[in-house]
Amino acid sequence: MKISRIETFQVPPRWLFLRIETDDGLVGWGEPVVEGRAGTVEAAVAELSEYLIGRDASRIEDHWQVLTKGGFYRGGPVLSSAVAGIxxxxxxxxxxxxxxxxxxxxxxxxxxxxxxxxxxxxxxxADLAEQANASAEMGLTAVKMNGSAELGPVDTPARVRAVVERVATVREALGDELDLAVDFHGRFSPAMARRVLPLLEPHLPLFVEEPVVPELSARLPELAAASSVPLATGERLYSRWDFDPVLRSGIAVAQPDLSHAGGISEVRRIAAAAETHGVTLAPHCPLGPIALAASLQIDLAVPNFLIQEQSTGIHYNTIEPLDYLLDRSVFALHEGHMLPPTGPGLGIEIDEARVREVAGRHGWRAPVWRHADGSHAEW
Structure with a gap:
């Protein structure tokens, strides 16, 4: 069962799919992408493919070790995302x-x-309450919202109150039987996060995600101590070594991304490390159907799983994840849950004809935001 062919496909809205074929006709799919840098990851996959062609596809762990460590320079989102899709x-x-x-x-x-x-x-x-109600009507038992637009390092009382009011609006719409998560998206400085987190306590968020950018993870212990709101982070951490100090910081939820953090192999290890610190797992996945399918396999296998993100209806999408599947029922909702995929492998059938038809350089880029004074703002 030797690897005979590796192909990549940039597909709308902002994804990169990978297809590996073996000499006995088996085909596997992966989703290696850094959103906004699909072409860069595609080039990394091509370089790694030089090693893989002709090798035994069943030696997953050995390939993971070589691809992550064999090039001397290690880590980072591009390499780890390329390895994740493979x-x-x-x-x-x-x-x-x-x-x-x-x-x-x-x-x-x-x-x-x-x-x-x-x-x-x-x-x-604009219509957050309406969107929250629509999600509940779809059968979801939890939703996530961004906490704010751009924020200054120490912003005005009006901006602080606006964050709290929008969370309060959604909590009122959802009631207390449904869960609400709030994504700070790294837009908050440590000072702003420390100020706002206690104000959100009455609204009992499931968690607050990325209270600060990952470069400031050393500040997480003081933020965890500042309020009772559970903290979540990890979408921009790429290995168990990246996660190690963060898991010790007092966070409640680890959020590795199956398309960024080394794939199924490494996220399984991150989940085990998280369990030793009493931290639950909520894999990050604002991506396509392959990333979601891989996430579901991990969700089923690890004991400390909390909840799974999925991108149906997300504002980035012009094409939905289901649009690339031959059988859409695999991701059907059942009272806010998905059922275990029963098909072999990742449990999905990719519509390869559609993938080949729409593939091309989509060129998606993250927005560039600026403060009122013209300086760069975190998106």
């Missing part, structure tokens, strides 16, 4: 070779269904 595809092949879903190869499921949440925006809030 790792997903190799696990997909392994499951298909054995005729079982990947979670069976990881020790079997520890739960019968996977709780998921949806996005309702919040960058420029």
């Amino acid at each position: 790792d997903q595809a190799l696990w997909d092949i392994a499951g298909k070779a054995h005729g079982v879903p990947v979670h069976q190869l990881l020790g079997g499921p520890v739960r019968d269904r996977i709780r998921v949440y949806g996005w309702i925006g919040g960058d420029r809030p």
Whole structure:
């Protein structure tokens, strides 16, 4: 079962798909992408492919070790995302070779269904309550919203109150039976996060995500101590070594991304490390169907799973994840949950004809925001 062919496809709205084929006809799919840098990751995949062609597809862990450590310079979002997509595809092949879903190869499921949440925006809030109600009507039991637009390092009382008021608006719409997560998106300085977090306590968010940018993770212990609001972070951490000090900081939820943090192999290890600190897992996934399928396999296999992000209806999407699947029922909602995929490998069937039809350089880039004085603002 040797790797004979590796292809990549940039597909709308902002994703990169990867296809690995073996000499005995098995095909595995992965999703290696850094949003806004798809072409850069595509080039990294091409370089790594030089090593993989002709090698045994079943040696997943050995390939992971070589691809992450064999080039001397290690880590970072581009390399780890390239490896993540390759790792997903190799696990997909392994499951298909054995005729079982990947979670069976990881020790079997520890739960019968996977709780998921949806996005309702919040960058420029207009109809947040209406969006929250629509999500509840879809059957979701939890939603996530951005906490603010751009913020100054120490912003005005009006800006602080605006953050609290928009959270209060959504909490009132949802009631107390549904959960609300708030994404600070790294837009808050430590001072602003320390000021705002206690003000959100009456609204009992499920968690506040990325209270500060990852470069300031050393400030997380003081933020965790500043309020009872559970803190979540990890979408911009790429290995168990990146996560190690953060897991010790007092966060409640780790959010590795299956398309950034080394794929299924490494996120499984990150989840185990998180468990030793009493930290739950909520994989980051504002991406496509392959990343979500890989996430679900991990969600089923790790005991400390909390909730899964998925991008249906997210404001980035012009094409939905389901649009690339032959069978859309695999991601159907059942009382706010998804059921375990039963197909072999990642459990999805990619519409390869559609992928090839729409593939091209989509050129998606993250917005550039600026403060009123013209300086750069965190997006």
